[in-house]
Amino acid sequence: MTLPMLDVKPLPVGNWAGRTKPIVDAALNAAQLAGASYADVRVVRTRRENLVVKNGAVGELDRSNDVGVGIRVIAGGGWGFASTYDLTEKGMVACAKLAVRIARASSRALEEAVGLAPEKVYRDRWQTPYQIDPFSVPLEEKLAYLMELDRLLRDRPEIAVAESNISCQRERQWLASTEGTFIDQEITRCGGGFEVLAVGNGDAQTRSYPASFRGHHKTMGYEIIAALKMHENAERIRDEAIALLTAEPCPAGKTDLILTGSQLCLQIHESVGHANELDRVLGLESNYAGASFVTTDKQGQFRYGSDLVNLVADSTVPGGLATLGYDDDGVPAQRFHVVQDGIHQAYFTNRELAHTIGEESSRGCNRAEGWNNIPIIRIPNLSLMPGTWELEALIADTKHGILMDTNRSWSIDQMRLNFQFGCEAAWEIKDGKLGKMYKNPNYQGITPEFWGSCDAICDNQHWDLWSVVNCGKGQPGQTAEMSHGASPARFRDIVCGIHA
Amino acid sequence: MPTVAAATDVQTLLSRALADSPAEATEFVYSETHEDLTRFGANTITQNVMKSSRQLSVRVQHQGREARVDVSEVDGDTLTRAIKEALAVTAVQARDPDMLPMLSELQHYRAVDYPDPGEMGPEERADAVQYAIGTCREERARASGIASTTRTRTVVMNSFGINAEGHEQHSEFSVTAEKDGGSGWAKSCTIRPRDLDIEGVTRRALDKALKDRTARPLPPGDYPVVLESAAVGELMRMMPWMAFNALDYLQGQHFAIGKLGDKFFDERITIKDDVWEVPGLPFDYEGVAKQPTVFVQDGRFVGLAHDRHTARRLGVAPTGHGMPWPNTMGAWAINLAMKAGATPLREVIAGLDRGLLVTQLHYLNVVDRMDLSITGMTRNGTFWVENGQIVHPVQNLRFTDSLMSLFSHVEALSSERELESAFWEGNILAPTLRLSKMHFSSPAGF
Numbered sequence: 050m051t052l053p054m055l056d057v058k059p060l061p062v063g064n065w066a067g068r069t070k071p072i073v074d075a076a077l078n079a080a081q082l083a084g085a086s087y088a089d090v091r092v093v094r095t096r097r098e099n100l101v102v103k104n105g106a107v108g109e110l111d112r113s114n115d116v117g118v119g120i121r122v123i124a125g126g127g128w129g130f131a132s133t134y135d136l137t138e139k140g141m142v143a144c145a146k147l148a149v150r151i152a153r154a155s156s157r158a159l160e161e162a163v164g165l166a167p168e169k170v171y172r173d174r175w176q177t178p179y180q181i182d183p184f185s186v187p188l189e190e191k192l193a194y195l196m197e198l199d200r201l202l203r204d205r206p207e208i209a210v211a212e213s214n215i216s217c218q219r220e221r222q223w224l225a226s227t228e229g230t231f232i233d234q235e236i237t238r239c240g241g242g243f244e245v246l247a248v249g250n251g252d253a254q255t256r257s258y259p260a261s262f263r264g265h266h267k268t269m270g271y272e273i274i275a276a277l278k279m280h281e282n283a284e285r286i287r288d289e290a291i292a293l294l295t296a297e298p299c300p301a302g303k304t305d306l307i308l309t310g311s312q313l314c315l316q317i318h319e320s321v322g323h324a325n326e327l328d329r330v331l332g333l334e335s336n337y338a339g340a341s342f343v344t345t346d347k348q349g350q351f352r353y354g355s356d357l358v359n360l361v362a363d364s365t366v367p368g369g370l371a372t373l374g375y376d377d378d379g380v381p382a383q384r385f386h387v388v389q390d391g392i393h394q395a396y397f398t399n400r401e402l403a404h405t406i407g408e409e410s411s412r413g414c415n416r417a418e419g420w421n422n423i424p425i426i427r428i429p430n431l432s433l434m435p436g437t438w439e440l441e442a443l444i445a446d447t448k449h450g451i452l453m454d455t456n457r458s459w460s461i462d463q464m465r466l467n468f469q470f471g472c473e474a475a476w477e478i479k480d481g482k483l484g485k486m487y488k489n490p491n492y493q494g495i496t497p498e499f500w501g502s503c504d505a506i507c508d509n510q511h512w513d514l515w516s517v518v519n520c521g522k523g524q525p526g527q528t529a530e531m532s533h534g535a536s537p538a539r540f541r542d543i544v545c546g547i548h549a
Numbered sequence: 550m551p552t553v554a555a556a557t558d559v560q561t562l563l564s565r566a567l568a569d570s571p572a573e574a575t576e577f578v579y580s581e582t583h584e585d586l587t588r589f590g591a592n593t594i595t596q597n598v599m600k601s602s603r604q605l606s607v608r609v610q611h612q613g614r615e616a617r618v619d620v621s622e623v624d625g626d627t628l629t630r631a632i633k634e635a636l637a638v639t640a641v642q643a644r645d646p647d648m649l650p651m652l653s654e655l656q657h658y659r660a661v662d663y664p665d666p667g668e669m670g671p672e673e674r675a676d677a678v679q680y681a682i683g684t685c686r687e688e689r690a691r692a693s694g695i696a697s698t699t700r701t702r703t704v705v706m707n708s709f710g711i712n713a714e715g716h717e718q719h720s721e722f723s724v725t726a727e728k729d730g731g732s733g734w735a736k737s738c739t740i741r742p743r744d745l746d747i748e749g750v751t752r753r754a755l756d757k758a759l760k761d762r763t764a765r766p767l768p769p770g771d772y773p774v775v776l777e778s779a780a781v782g783e784l785m786r787m788m789p790w791m792a793f794n795a796l797d798y799l800q801g802q803h804f805a806i807g808k809l810g811d812k813f814f815d816e817r818i819t820i821k822d823d824v825w826e827v828p829g830l831p832f833d834y835e836g837v838a839k840q841p842t843v844f845v846q847d848g849r850f851v852g853l854a855h856d857r858h859t860a861r862r863l864g865v866a867p868t869g870h871g872m873p874w875p876n877t878m879g880a881w882a883i884n885l886a887m888k889a890g891a892t893p894l895r896e897v898i899a900g901l902d903r904g905l906l907v908t909q910l911h912y913l914n915v916v917d918r919m920d921l922s923i924t925g926m927t928r929n930g931t932f933w934v935e936n937g938q939i940v941h942p943v944q945n946l947r948f949t950d951s952l953m954s955l956f957s958h959v960e961a962l963s964s965e966r967e968l969e970s971a972f973w974e975g976n977i978l979a980p981t982l983r984l985s986k987m988h989f990s991s992p993a994g995f
Contacts, residue, residue: 101877107642108877112634113619117601129671130598134621151597154671158679160593188641209801212877248801252919255802333590336693336725336734339911339928342995421600458914460947462926467947467993469924471916489917493947493991524695525584525600547990549922549951 069136073225076120076141081227083149085122087165089226090145091377092118092136093420098184099216102195104203108212110188117420122148126162127155132421165400166410168380170228175374176235178367179270183217183239186271191215194274201283202245207291209253213243214263215274220419222377230379238370238530239273240266240516243283247290254293254488256473258286260311261456266516267368267532289474292486299475299490301546305450305539306492307443312472313433313535314515315456320496321353321360322428322533323522324465325387326414327396329426331405337524339463342496343393345406351393354500359434360388362397364413369430370516370530371416377424380413387431391501399426418527425523430514432534436506440537443505445481451545452476452483452537453490469493469547492545502541511536559623560714563706566628572609572636574651576707578834578873579605579623586697587674592682597671606873609635610651613644615875649858653709656838658831661824663718669698669742681724681751690728690758692751697721698742703830711836717829720744721970724751725929726758730995731942733757734909734929736779738968738976740828757908757930764942766992767933773904773960774987775897775934781887781979782969783910783925784952785820789882791918791952793822793844795853796879799862804921804953805850815959816848819888822870827968827978829884832869839869842882848957854880883975890962890980897961897983899937905987906932906939910948921952926993945993958985 073090080088094116101109117134118141129152133144156162195213202211217239224232242264244257259265259277267273308316328334329341343351353360364371364382373382378400386394398408399415417424444452458471475490476483514532521528563577581603588596608617609632616638618631674696685692701717722745723736735753737746776784790797797803805811823841824831831839835857844852855863856871859879870880890897898906908930916922927946932939963981970976 103877106645106647107875109617109875110638110642111606111617111619112638113604115604115619115621117621127594128597130596132599132601134601134603147599151599151671154675155587155594155597157672157675158589158592158594158682160591188638192641246800246802253800253802328590328595331591332691332693332727333595334693335590335691335727335732336588336695336723421602423596423598425596458916458924460912460914460924460926462945462947462993463911463928464993464995466995467926467945467991469947469949469991471914491916495994523596524588524697525586525598544991547916547924547949549916549920549949549954549988 072138072141075138076145077225077227079142080120080122080145080149083146085124085149085152087123087227088120088145089224090118090120091420092223094221095419096184096219099214100191100195101212101214102199103212104210105199115419118144119417119420119422120145120148121423122152123163124149124152125156127152127159128163129155130423163401164404166403168378168400168410170230171375171379172231173374174233177237177268179237181271183237183271184219198243198279198283201280202243202287205287205291207247207249207294208245208287209248210246211243215241224377224379226379232375232379234374236268236373237270238266238268239271240264241274241277241279243279245287245290247294250294252294254290256286256290257455258282260515261473262519266370266518267514268370268372269368293474293488296486296488299451299487299546301548303542303544305447305541306543306545307447307450307452307537307539309454309537310511310513310535311515312453312456312470313538314517314533315459316470317360317431317433317533317535318428318517319459319461320465320468320499321387322431324496325396326426326428327398327402327406330396331402338522342464342466347393348406349394352391352501353388353393353497354391355503356391357436357506358388358391358500358503359386360431361434362387362429362431364429366430366514368514369532370518371429371532376413376415377417378411378415380411383413385412397426397428416529418529422525422527425527427529428520428531430532432514433506433538435509435512435536438505438507440507440511443507443537443539444478444483447478447539448480450478451487451490452478453492466496468496490545491547492543493547494543499540502543503538504541505539507536507538559704562623562625563704566625566632567706567708570632570708572611572632574610574708575632576608576651577605579704580701582699582701584697584699585669586695587671587678588695589678589682590693591691592686594675594678607631607635608874609639610648611636611639613648614639614642615648617873617875649861651707651709652711652836652857656711656713656832656836658713658838661715661828661831663716663828664741667741667743669720677722677747680747684751685726685755688728688755688759690726690755692724692726694724695721705832705834705836707836713832713836715830715832722747722750724754726754728758729762731758731761731764732929733761738970760932760939761930761942764944767943767946769946769989769991771986771988773901774984775901775906776982776984777908778967778979778981779969780907780910781982782977783913784955785885785887785977785979787913787923787952788820789854791915791921793854793882794879795855795859795863798853799859802918804919808850810849810851812848813850813953814845814848814956817890817959817962818845818848818956819843820845821886822854822882822884823886824884827884827886827976829975833871834873835871837867837869837871842868854882856880886978887980889964889966892961892963894963894965894981897963897981900961901934901937901983903935905943906934916949922950923952924949944995946989947991947993948987949990950988955984955987960985
């Protein structure tokens with residue numbers, strides 16, 4: 050049985066050409082009449098389906114449907130933003146007027162008036178390509194898949210908890226601005242994963258697959274679920290969790306470290322991604338998330354890592370969670386180097402701030418969560434480009450070291466320099482071979498020193514776009530998604546095994 | 550603009566839908582939030598927003614199965630569709646013999662006393678920001694921060710007569726001042742915006758920034774510390790998900806399995822969840838009346854936060870900390886208070902012979918749940934103190950230590966406490982602590 054997803058009433062957002070366009074135009078007009086020099090309206094409708102099986106039962110099964118409008122204006126040189134779920138003309142016009150009032154209040158405390166980098170006017174439609182619409186797959190099929198997975202995972206008495214999930218999301222957004230841009234964009238995301246908790250020997254240990262914190266997600270259809278090969282890896286991951294219960298703790302000291310792609314994903318995110326958001330770099334996030342050590346004088350000359358390190362931002366790469374047609378400034382998706390051959394090149398920018406570093410146009414990194422948040426600079430898809438090594442050869446080339454897999458925890462300072470990451474599992478590398486397993490592994494470093502110690506990166510065959518689905522930033526807090534491509538890589542002489 | 554709707558509007562709509570629902574049991578969790586927030590950075594207003602959000606969560610139980618559907622539109626037609634879809638979703642599941650029926654026992658909701666919130670419009674927020682920026686500019690410093698007010702209305706209703714409604718308010722003003730590599734931070738959290746201490750927060754942040762310049766490196770190691778209330782609040786924020794959640798205890802991932810009642814912390818440490826002391830909703834998301842719940846009493850670990858489901862498994866009463874069901878996360882305590890000590894704040898600092906004064910901790914995360922070890926950074930004002938006096942600023946340090954050890958090395962708790970924002974929602978009431986030992990594992994270099 051294919052269940053129909055709850056459909057919001059077809060109007061006002063279901064039919065742009067019909068009743069919604071005049072209402073949005075009325076809101077834009079109201080903003081201009083109230084004194085806005087610029088205004089944009091984003092009508093966003095988001096559908097989600099989340100299915101979790103836990104210990105043989107449905108742990109979560111929820112579907113959601115959310116719709117509303119956010120209106121952003123510049124008036125008196127300042128920003129104003131207001132949002133409402135009242136999509137009538139009266140509601141949207143009132144929202145636009147409030148946004149202008151808020152902008153005028155902003156103008157009381159400005160260093161300089163807000164200006165936007167020039168951008169072409171676009172009238173376009175863009176949507177995520179996919180093979181199988183995840184919302185069309187029967188719930189019974191999804192449940193049966195997860196129940197069989199659950200059976201495999203709980204086939205050993207040490208497993209106290211097995212939890213697996215499949216989730217999908219579709220975000221439809223209409224962006225219209227007083228400049229004349231109108232973009233209709235639909236982004237579909239889908240993915241899943243599982244984790245097991247083994248208990249025994251006075252300990253409790255978790256293993257996850259393909260990645261921790263609810264798995265692996267991409268902008269694609271339900272075809273991702275088969276590609277993840279969750280059933281095929283269930284027994285291996287389950288047995289690794291059990292083995293961790295009797296494993297030695299990760300030894301303390303400096304050693305060579307090989308990180309797998311799923312852990313490198315978060316390493317890239319925290320130590321390169323956030324560090325290169327231009328709002329942070331300029332000190333505009335100082336009170337909350339923090340600033341950045343990558344100050345503007347470093348652009349184009351700072352050695353961020355070894356010659357092997359190439360980090361590329363790419364909002365066009367197929368499957369990336371931040372792959373889209375346009376950002377929420379209406380700027381087309383782009384691809385550019387943040388770090389090239391180890392040297393810093395570029396920041397993530399938006400139309401408002403590009404000029405502060407002498408750039409004439411935005412790099413298209415402004416995104417908002419849903420309809421009720423203002424767009425802010427966000428990490429796009431950001432990937433460590435593959436090298437030339439086979440993983441087996443890389444391990445064979447490592448005399449003494451540790452291989453760590455799957456993120457367990459993360460912490461980094463407010464300038465993005467001192468980080469400490471924990472992983473789910475590690476293995477000793479001795480004389481070029483994987484040896485015993487270690488539990489509770491972690492490592493610590495300073496960002497440019499760490500990337501500078503990278504002396505080997507595995508090749509394309511080991512490379513994947515790993516996902517971050519819960520990136521928090523801003524006040525009010527917003528969540529965003531992005532992908533970080535990586536293959537296993539080696540870092541020399543890293544501090545490991547930090548304990549209380 | 551839509552404001553928090555009149556009580557009768559949603560109540561009437563939901564009551565009617567409950568009566569008409571074809572499901573054996575139906576539950577609604579309605580929440581509506583309006584957040585006004587002005588954000589400034591580098592001496593300019595960078596964002597100024599009015600954020601509205603509204604969600605109606607519909608849960609049905611039917612023929613031994615249950616499902617949930619969330620919608621943001623709230624009208625009779627959408628409600629009917631949502632119930633219909635939730636029922637359809639139940640039909641694809643196997644019957645769950647352990648399904649816990651929705652709450653039907655009569656609940657007594659003791660009201661949380663919120664004062665009249667008053668208004669703080671965008672103009673008033675801009676005035677507050679102007680004051681902070683102007684004051685910092687006089688010292689050639691940069692100011693960043695927020696001025697915000699948040700109002701939330703929550704309604705929980707079900708087919709068995711449960712009808713809980715609560716309102717929450719929160720106001721916040723915070724400033725980070727920066728000058729010549731030094732930074733200082735201060736914050737005021739109140740219920741009413743008029744009670745925000747705009748001048749005091751600005752002065753404290755600026756004073757810290759001026760003292761924080763030319764920070765010297767300090768080698769990692771164990772040091773006595775004074776943790777200001779914001780830093781203590783950060784440590785306490787880790788406890789609901791590392792220590793207080795009964796689901797973790799049941800699943801075997803807990804530091805105190807079989808040791809409830811044992812002493813793990815200094816006898817002066819008492820931590821409880823109490824919405825009548827730290828304002829919040831007097832009920833949880835299944836409608837269970839919240840109870841003051843003590844987790845740590847005189848250093849002994851004595852209690853857990855329960856929803857109805859963990860409470861049933863352990864044969865105890867739920868404490869009113871349930872999240873919307875079904876979920877896999879368990880119960881969350883989000884209105885925490887640490888009992889105040891007997892030492893005046895000044896004496897807590899004056900009693901530090903040689904050690905560190907820490908303003909704020911940043912980006913805490915778990916190292917090992919089984920021994921409550923965590924890691925994080927110092928931030929916005931870390932100072933070397935001798936004989937109770939600040940001697941010089943210190944470059945930031947990473948700490949890696951266990952909550953068990955930190956809260957076992959207490960030398961003094963202040964008699965004054967400050968309200969701190971919780972990470973997710975809710976509030977934390979925390980004193981300033983002096984500890985004889987905290988382990989700092991690596992330097993930040995700035």
